[in-house]
Amino acid sequence: MRILVTGGAGYIGSHACQRLLRDGHHVVAIDNLHRGHITPMNLLAAEYPDQFAFIESDLGETPTVLETINKHNLDTVMHFGALAYVGESVDDPLWYYRNNIVSGIGLLDACDAAHDGKGISRFIFSSSCATYGDPPEGMIPVPEHCPQSPTSPYGSTKLHFEHILKEYATQRQREDNPIALTMLRYFNVAGSDRTGVLGEDHAPETHLIPVALNTALGKRESMSIFGTDYPTPDGTNIRDYVHVEDLIDAHVRAMDRIEIGQVEAFNVGIGKGYSVREILDSVRRVSGVDFPVHESERRAGDAIALYNDPTRIKSALGWDAKITDIDEVVGSAWSWFQKHPNGYGDK
Numbered sequence: 398m399r400i401l402v403t404g405g406a407g408y409i410g411s412h413a414c415q416r417l418l419r420d421g422h423h424v425v426a427i428d429n430l431h432r433g434h435i436t437p438m439n440l441l442a443a444e445y446p447d448q449f450a451f452i453e454s455d456l457g458e459t460p461t462v463l464e465t466i467n468k469h470n471l472d473t474v475m476h477f478g479a480l481a482y483v484g485e486s487v488d489d490p491l492w493y494y495r496n497n498i499v500s501g502i503g504l505l506d507a508c509d510a511a512h513d514g515k516g517i518s519r520f521i522f523s524s525s526c527a528t529y530g531d532p533p534e535g536m537i538p539v540p541e542h543c544p545q546s547p548t549s550p551y552g553s554t555k556l557h558f559e560h561i562l563k564e565y566a567t568q569r570q571r572e573d574n575p576i577a578l579t580m581l582r583y584f585n586v587a588g589s590d591r592t593g594v595l596g597e598d599h600a601p602e603t604h605l606i607p608v609a610l611n612t613a614l615g616k617r618e619s620m621s622i623f624g625t626d627y628p629t630p631d632g633t634n635i636r637d638y639v640h641v642e643d644l645i646d647a648h649v650r651a652m653d654r655i656e657i658g659q660v661e662a663f664n665v666g667i668g669k670g671y672s673v674r675e676i677l678d679s680v681r682r683v684s685g686v687d688f689p690v691h692e693s694e695r696r697a698g699d700a701i702a703l704y705n706d707p708t709r710i711k712s713a714l715g716w717d718a719k720i721t722d723i724d725e726v727v728g729s730a731w732s733w734f735q736k737h738p739n740g741y742g743d744k
């Protein structure tokens with residue numbers, strides 16, 4: 398297939414490009430490089446010169462996106478490009494709405510106008526378990542029919558964009574020009590490409606595993622646990638950590654199996670939760686380093702416990718996480734961090 402990967406220079410988007418290229422697809426990545434990195438784009442371009450192109454642009458630049466889709470005859474969009482920090486979204490919600498919704502609509506305008514108005518055929522959206530907020534009692538593990546009630550502006554942008562996409566898919570159906578739409582609600586994504594080429598390099602970094610690995614590497618003096626008085630067995634938040642390669646496999650399955658005219662939403666998570674303390678223990682085991690951890694106040698917008706009920710994605714897409722051992726997830730990230738102590742080093 399011929400695929401546009403938005404946010405392709407970011408952590409998950411670059412891993413998606415790599416997997417799609419390895420599978421023999423033609424891929425064009427688009428990214429404004431605000432958070433993404435040019436290095437993985439250059440690495441992939443060197444390895445796949447006939448299959449891959451990178452375009453530096455904001456998704457809100459509809460004419461550029463449209464020209465890209467038409468020029469490369471792209472029929473499928475995987476939309477990873479977004480701002481993705483809960484805390485940052487609490488501090489500046491309008492920025493998050495402008496980027497994730499307004500620029501997202503700019504992308505959709507291009508998707509709609511492409512191919513002489515026929516539009517693209519398949520759209521796969523990176524949604525989030527943050528759309529569920531704090532699930533009500535009896536809804537953990539979280540099924541797809543759990544009420545969506547985000548506790549942060551970030552989660553709200555993801556939920557609004559799901560609504561926008563569903564309305565757009567309905568319009569395409571009405572016009573007798575249907576689209577295949579899949580919304581994948583990721584739980585926490587972690588780990589790195591196990592061939593060691595790509596990794597996770599966020600600046601600023603707020604994700605638990607990379608922060609802990611940076612502390613184990615000595616790049617930070619210490620780190621904090623935000624909230625130790627949650628109603629969980631050890632008082633810290635519980636999350637579901639899905640390996641990035643398994644996550645991308647869910648996208649590939651959605652691309653292959655969701656038919657034109659179908660609109661689907663699936664959770665992507667392994668179905669098991671780990672507390673913050675359990676993750677820190679895993680980082681200590683994998684790295685062999687003990688490091689100082691401070692106990693701090695809860696952070697605004699953080700849900701107490703979130704882990705997935707994978708029943709639906711298993712039956713509909715035949716997807717199951719292959720990497721479920723947390724030390725293996727952490728270990729794949731640790732080996733990239735050790736080899737790249739300064740990340741990609743291109744910023």
Ligand SMILES: NC(=O)c1ccc[n+]([C@@H]2O[C@H](COP(=O)([O-])OP(=O)(O)OC[C@H]3O[C@@H](n4cnc5c(N)ncnc54)[C@H](O)[C@@H]3O)[C@@H](O)[C@H]2O)c1
Binds near residue numbers: 429481523
């Ligand atoms: N990392 C996770 O655990 C997680 C969990 C749930 C959902 N998600 C979603 O997955 C997607 C990818 O996350 P990530 O961790 O790879 O983040 P990332 O920041 O590494 O990647 C996002 C990329 O999108 C680009 N981008 C953002 N806004 C853009 C715009 N307007 N125009 C062009 N490029 C733009 C950034 O420069 C960056 O390269 C996001 O949509 C995020 O909300 C991530």
